[in-house]
Amino acid sequence: MTTMNLAHIGIAVKSLDESVPVFEKIFNVKAGEKEFVEGQKVNVRKIRLDNCDIELLEGTDPESPISKFIEKKGEGIHHVSFGVKDIQGNLDRIGDSGIKLINEKAVIGADEMLVAFLHPKSTNSVLMELTEPQTK
Template sequence: MLLRIDHVGIACHDLDEKIAFYEKVFDVTVVSREINEEQGVNEAMLHIADGEGGGSYIQLVQPLHPDTPVGRFLDRRGEGIHHIAYGVPDLAKAIKEMEAIGIRVIDKEPRHGAMGTSIAFLHPKDVGGVLTELVESPRPQS
């Protein structure tokens, strides 16, 4: 089911400051920035590498407001790893498979993710205490 680690989501207070840090320390490049109102974040995707199943990234997420999921995470835990995301070939199928084996799916229907992806989150209590995101990359246009 899993193609690759798509990205690691890192919660931060200051997106521009964290981008500068990652660019300087790890020599990575921002390939996408967007505001995702639905998720309540300002986000940046930093490219790490490409592989057979697609690219791998670091996703930096800054809350738009303190009462968003990422805002509450920062208040409780401070900056750091927020979630891990795995690339899947068929998100709708993956959601059904997770539900069939008793994994609680937070997003019953795929929703908009960064860079045109479709995403769904799994409940952390059902996957070892880690907020887990499944990501389907957009299909290339023919």
């Protein structure tokens, strides 16, 4: 049996400067510092909550996945992320079951986490992400 927990919900926004204050007011907490994730060409600010974080995502390049998402679908929920203990084992198991993967191997994401995405064509149009802290 695989242990997964809801880690965060990623929300694509056009402007962190405009969006962060709204989410800070809603949740009555300060967002974390801005982090640039080079591999995804995205700026990230997290709203840390007790059971699940909100990850606000702003594309930094017109070709970034977030910029393309906003161009096609507008701002809104981009992905749902699940924390796992063995990301590669989970990717192998899920891929072997016939679910399409965007990433067959984990890449580095925000907070230096290992991340990988499942293809939404296999998950009822929901972009799902698996995350695992790196072991140092």
